[in-house]
Amino acid sequence: MTRQAIVAANWKMNGDSALVDAMVSGMADVELASNVDVVICPSSPYLSALSQKINSAKLNEAINVGSQNVNEHDSGAFTGEISTAMLKDLNINYVIVGHSERRSIYKETSTQVAKKVQAALNAGLTPILCIGESEAERATEQTETVLSAQLQPVIDEVGIEKFSGVVIAYEPVWAIGTGKTASSAMAQETHQFIRQFLAQQNELVAAKVPLLYGGSVNAANCEELFAQADIDGGLIGGASLKAEQFKVICSAAKGK
Numbered sequence: 391m392t393r394q395a396i397v398a399a400n401w402k403m404n405g406d407s408a409l410v411d412a413m414v415s416g417m418a419d420v421e422l423a424s425n426v427d428v429v430i431c432p433s434s435p436y437l438s439a440l441s442q443k444i445n446s447a448k449l450n451e452a453i454n455v456g457s458q459n460v461n462e463h464d465s466g467a468f469t470g471e472i473s474t475a476m477l478k479d480l481n482i483n484y485v486i487v488g489h490s491e492r493r494s495i496y497k498e499t500s501t502q503v504a505k506k507v508q509a510a511l512n513a514g515l516t517p518i519l520c521i522g523e524s525e526a527e528r529a530t531e532q533t534e535t536v537l538s539a540q541l542q543p544v545i546d547e548v549g550i551e552k553f554s555g556v557v558i559a560y561e562p563v564w565a566i567g568t569g570k571t572a573s574s575a576m577a578q579e580t581h582q583f584i585r586q587f588l589a590q591q592n593e594l595v596a597a598k599v600p601l602l603y604g605g606s607v608n609a610a611n612c613e614e615l616f617a618q619a620d621i622d623g624g625l626i627g628g629a630s631l632k633a634e635q636f637k638v639i640c641s642a643a644k645g646k
């Protein structure tokens with residue numbers, strides 16, 4: 391079985407129209423292995439322009455646009471929020487759910503994250519479900535407990551079979567935006583734990599789910615990280631704001 395590799399760009403609250411243009415022209419000659427999808431997630435005001443510009447530039451069809459967030463409700467009085475239907479209307483097909491910044495700053499709980507994953511799947515969007523432990527949790531050997539507690543409510547909400555349509559991004563919180571990357575061995579060990587956790591509930595699904603690593607991935611460390619048996623690509627923050635760096639990272643990914 392081959393497993394899809396994915397490299398996703400999380401621009402967070404950065405970027406502008408000039409970055410949209412630079413990324414579209416920068417990605418024109420990107421070299422991607424087969425079984426690699428690229429997902430660029432700008433801030434919501436740029437979703438539509440990025441999607442249209444990727445189409446009109448006729449970029450590689452493996453290059454997709456994703457949202458950084460979505461609301462779990464279908465529609466209604468939720469000022470400032472984005473619905474799954476709006477994303478579908480803009481031909482967006484991926485959405486990041488449960489990023490650690492949403493969990494810590496906006497107090498999203500794993501129960502709410504589970505509802506967002508369900509809403510995304512119901513709408514035919516592919517959720518990129520983020521999980522990860524804090525530095526204190528790693529130091530006190532709680533990593534596996536924390537990851538299990540973040541995953542299980544989502545499995546309970548959507549059912550393990552539906553995880554064949556989910557991408558998981560393991561992002562140790564202490565490595566996000568800090569320049570501290572987990573060593574490739576540490577990242578692999580944790581990815582293997584996540585795959586085994588899923589396999590206890592459904593082996594076939596576990597073998598299929600792309601597991602991305604996120605946390606200070608850059609053009610210099612991506613190759614070693616992506617070479618690990620259970621790392622199927624990355625969720626990239628800072629290094630995704632420069633087309634030249636991001637392209638190198640995209641080209642390092644291979645389906646397994």
Ligand code: PEP
Binds near residue numbers: 607628
């Ligand atoms: C992220 O925003 O998900 C992320 C991993 O950021 P960075 O690559 O900058 O650590």
